[in-house]
Amino acid sequence: MVTRNDVAKRAGVSSATVSRVMNDSGNVGPELREKVMKAVDELGYKPNIIAKSLRARKSYNIGYIIPDITNPYYTENFKGINKCAAARGFVCHLIEALNPGWIDILDSQKFDGLIYSLENVEEVEEALNIPIIFQDHFMENSSNLNFISVTHDIYDIFYQACGYLIENGHVKIGLITKKGRSNYRLSAYMDCLKKHDIPFKKELVVEYTDINYHYRTGYDSMMSLIKNKSGLSAIIAQNDLIAIGAMSAAGRHGFIIPKDISFIGCDDSVAAQFSNPPLSTIKLYKYKQGIKMADMLINMIEGKKTLSYRFKAKIIIRNT
Amino acid sequence: MVTRNDVAKRAGVSSATVSRVMNDSGNVGPELREKVMKAVDELGYKPNIIAKSLRARKSYNIGYIIPDITNPYYTENFKGINKCAAARGFVCHLIEALNPGWIDILDSQKFDGLIYSLENVEEVEEALNIPIIFQDHFMENSSNLNFISVTHDIYDIFYQACGYLIENGHVKIGLITKKGRSNYRLSAYMDCLKKHDIPFKKELVVEYTDINYHYRTGYDSMMSLIKNKSGLSAIIAQNDLIAIGAMSAAGRHGFIIPKDISFIGCDDSVAAQFSNPPLSTIKLYKYKQGIKMADMLINMIEGKKTLSYRFKAKIIIRNT
DNA sequence: TTGAAAAAAGTACACGTGTACATTTTATCA
């Protein structure tokens, strides 16, 4: 391995001068700078990131903690995070919470900050004193400046979705959503029904408890709705995968989509474009959100004051 | 941050003794060991992985280089890799090659080894002298012990798939596959047709050149096959996503699946289970493969001689 | 009891950086 000292020796300068050239810090005369650059080039010198980290007491690593890596919502976010992080000299590490023992990684690795995308917020809150961004889990701008949130306006989104279905003549509308303490999806759904004088029926709602929101969950939820024989004509699902899973269940029971039953998802994943038939959904700006989150997190790491943020979204009508 | 010296001071021993206790190296008397453990516990000491890395000249990081993070084939592999890596004290970093500039990461970060899953092998080959496992890209056990491969028996798999369709009465069978120098899929397909005395027709094959194998690619490929009006009755696709994309295109053109046309994918992803209708496919053991690859790679990193490996696969018949 | 070998514990240094501080060279101005 070629080190800074090798470069210094080759260029006939001190090790500090090489450092100054590499980091554009301090004053270096033009001739020496030239010599150093040449030596760097000839030797193919790359600064050792590990030594840098040790010295700077920074790992230049951030962690992105998600329930399930096969869910495209998170991976699209990850793309944005990576893009921004790379541009600012950071690297993002994906941590999947399905894997038991994931929390050990937080101890053994050093992270300068975290983007946390699980529901059970308590697990991390006091454990660490690094900046954390909570994704899709709204938090007040509290006194603890280390914790902020980046969310979509979930309430608004589901209110829109429900309203859209009602305007198209649907009355018996089902909802498949994750159970949680403050369920914005459920309350938006209920408020919207009320607004249109449609009575709320408990048996049209499935609140599941799975940690990962995937096809299987949607499939099982839909099965329980079908068993009820409540004659529903439309479904709002927590996300696209759930909707597609639900469509699969409906398809296997002979329902024709959208003649017999309509579906609306949330996310606008690629899977929604190519499902059969293509799924109507709500577009979330995942890539942008990833960039925003990484940018905010790194700002926090660098000591800049940062406030919580909320994204809007828009409905995309396809064939379901 | 609490360091080893803090622990040493608290326990009234030398820093080296603490190190010996932490790493179970050398001889430490039972009383001192006890004292040290207690101090570690009280102070909540965790060894600094960065300092460890610097000293050991090892990052305990491996890289997994893939074309596209939203493709579940790779993420399922990643789960296995992570599982094994974590058990052996390593961490795996996902690098997506769609992101231009990904190759810089190889320079700036330190990786002890790589699992490489792109087609264009040359890019990495001589660039680095760390162990590399090439996934799904067969390599002879060469003199360079740093390079080995872990593959599926692609030829056998596609020979099986093609044979299955022929046995079920199909004659006009289409193939959608990635263009490459040694295309095992294409040759298996051709050999199998020949075996059954079915003439090979060039216009039934689409060789695409996209770097990522996703829905869109399958959709576009299918569109070009449909335009040809070659009257085909079955499609073999490179993977499930391609197959589902192709099914989407067929569906939009009024084909009923599987009455008018059959599909067979490759991977057995979750998406295949929940597609509409559920997709017939070939099961690849991704999780197992991930574990195997990580295990082999870490063995190589630790200097053990390791040889290339090949997985078998099996057909899964569903409704397409 | 003595001496040597084995076990236990400690001391000191290197891994490759960034930077505070010291020193040397150059520029500025009366």
Next chain:
DNA sequence: TGATAAAATGTACACGTGTACTTTTTTCAA
């Protein structure tokens, strides 16, 4: 020209480890 500030360069050390080497203590046979 000389004095003084500014710029350029160098020296030395700390970041938190693991371990080679040294020193101290224990063990045990003669």
